Amino acid sequence: MQRFGSVIGLREEAIPEYRRLHAAVWPGVLAMIKQCHIRNYSIYLRRMPDGQHYLFSYYEYTGDDHAADMAKMAADPTTREWWKICEPMQQPLADRPAGAWWAPGEEVFHQD
Template identity: 55%
Template sequence: MGCKSSSSVQRYASVIGVKTEALDRYKELHANPWPEVNAQLKQSNIQNYSIYLTQFPDGNHYLFGYFEYTGKDFDADMKRMGTDPKTKEWWSHTDPMQLPLENRDKGDWWKAMEEVYHLD
């Protein structure tokens, strides 16, 4: 994930494709996220998390994710989140709906984005 740091807050943005036939279910899941998944995100020092949906002129749909990280060890927090049983179960529902971009970093699911402007 792409990151920019401002004091103790690190900002991350990323993008991934989403299957057209899965749009309704994806939105439905995120309209009612599981409390355990939200709790794990907070325990992993993630705040101000948003996911946006858009359709490009070629007809493909993409998700843009943004969150702020306030912890001290991003890799450890992400590893812990990745081993959480409820989060893994959530991903077993959402991952098949997504279409990872070919040019993402090795080991990443979402493609990291570079921050080119920020205003506090």
Template identity: 50%
Template sequence: MKRIAQLVKVKPECIDEYERIHAAVWPEVLATIHDCNIRNYSIFRHDTLLIAYFEYIGEDYAADMKKMAADPKTQEWWTLTDPMQEPLEGSSSWWTQGKEVFYTP
């Protein structure tokens, strides 16, 4: 199992809508997350910073992320969420992966 943390910003004017839609994530999107070997997925917000945490239990992360990106319902979901977000300044990716600096089981 691999623990993953990711960070992105939510646009200040989109905070309420972002939280509203995440209070009722579409079942198809949740099923795809599960099918792509992601467990214990959470998104936290501090001001405009979003912090995602999840546990990956699969064997091929890149292939599972490609599978997720190809899912039509997930693509539709992302057409809602992506315009509400912006990458961290200086980041080369949309969601920046955080470095784990401490863990205790």
């Protein structure tokens, strides 16, 4: 099992709609997350001292080919439609890796 954490900005004016959407995530999106071997998926919202709002996501990956499962998810029409709604609300970090939307974080501590 691998753990993944990542960060992205969230536009302040989009917070109510982002919360509303994530209070009732579409069943097809949830099903694809499970099909792609993701569990314990959480997203946290925090306003930081710079005044900007950021989302922190965490999930555990239980499959054996993360890249293939992420490609499968990205090809799913329902997931793509969900992203089409959510992405304009988000503000990717300038220093994220090429091709990434959310900026990955480095795990520095974990306790089982």
